[in-house]
Amino acid sequence: MIEWLRRLRGAFFIVLFLAAFFYVSSLNFRPPERMDLLQRFVVETVGPLLKFFGGLSGRIENAVGEYIWLRKVREENETLQKRVAGLERQLVDYQEAYIENMRLRRLLDFRSTIQGEAIAAQVVVHDMTGWFQTLIVDKGFRDGISPDMPVVNDEGVIGRILDVSDRYARVLMITDPGSAVDAIVQRNRVRGILSGKDSGTCLFKYVRGNLDVQVGDLIITSGKDGLFPKGLRLGVVQGIFKDPVDLFQKIEVKPLVRLSALEELLIFKTATVVPEAGSGN
């Protein structure tokens, strides 16, 4: 009996496989309905496994993806930071160039309004001690600069050349106490001497107490000192102090030029300058 079964084993397997194959093939022709027992078994067994593995795979993918993303973001961040730094530097350079361009344009416009020769110069350094109101410019004897030449820019008078070296010159600003400019009030031509008080203020001296000077009056050069051309703007009256026992009134003037922020200026080579009549306005 056992021998007989062993002989039939091959045939049994063939029949079994054929049956399985026919069963599987028959599923192609079965109308859609509820799955049979075997199908349900496979789906119910494999489904949770696939779900679990799919979830696990998703988490791994997310972790790997985030890691890669973070690395990319980090690299991108570093690159962008470098680029931003470069662009910021570039932007600062552009802004500087733009501002310089504006200043030079104003200076050029101003230069075109004056007669006579003027030399453009750049401020090299302000007085580093802080005691004096002077600055060094990059034009000197070789450029035809000599002492007492007026120094101005489009905003007004800066000062005069104090001394000169070959390629540099020192400028005494109008805010220095040693500076003195013959000046008048533009409104009513009241005359006085403008000298420096401190880094941001001048004094309009020797104006008698009974003369009419008001806060806001524009002070301009009179042209009578032999140094500064007539009509250049000096400053605006910002304070008047009258003492009944004093012969002169004390008038404080705020220079129109922002002396602490000077970068470019013009040096008049000759004093034969005749600005337009309305340039003081």
Place this chain on the structure above:
Amino acid sequence: MVLRVVRTDSGWGVTLRVVLYTLSIFLVQAVWVPRLPYPAVRVDLLLPVMLGVAMEWSLVGGLVWAVLWGYVLDMLSGKFWGFHVLSYVVAVCVVHISLEKFEFRNPLYQMVVVGGCALGQGVVLWLYLLVEPQTPPLDPRVWQSLVIRSVFMGIMAPLLIHPVSWWGKSSV
């Protein structure tokens, strides 16, 4: 001094490792392969595994394995029932018929056989798509994809068969 470690595995241990390997390949096949962007690279990873099993196991064992996993894949496909069963059974039979004439341990043979079986799969699939009324007109490039897929499967075959051969042996 050389230490020699010999491990003798029982038949169940070998079977268990092959089961786990097949299961892991099946999970990869079910979860990752369908997400590949190009049809040409959506390979059938279980076909080489079936060949590897057929090389190591008896004909009946290989056929049972082929029918079982083929049915599971057909079940998940839900269409063209018997496609995977038939292709795996044919692959197992091809290996057993030609096992005495060819050295299937040679990766080149493995690549050729798997590539041929994959191409056969492609032809059957193409025929099915031709007669299937719901299928839209076939793009001529579908052949291109099927051939590339066969080549891919052929290239991957030794990599997938080798673990089966390695775990199928009973000593390390």
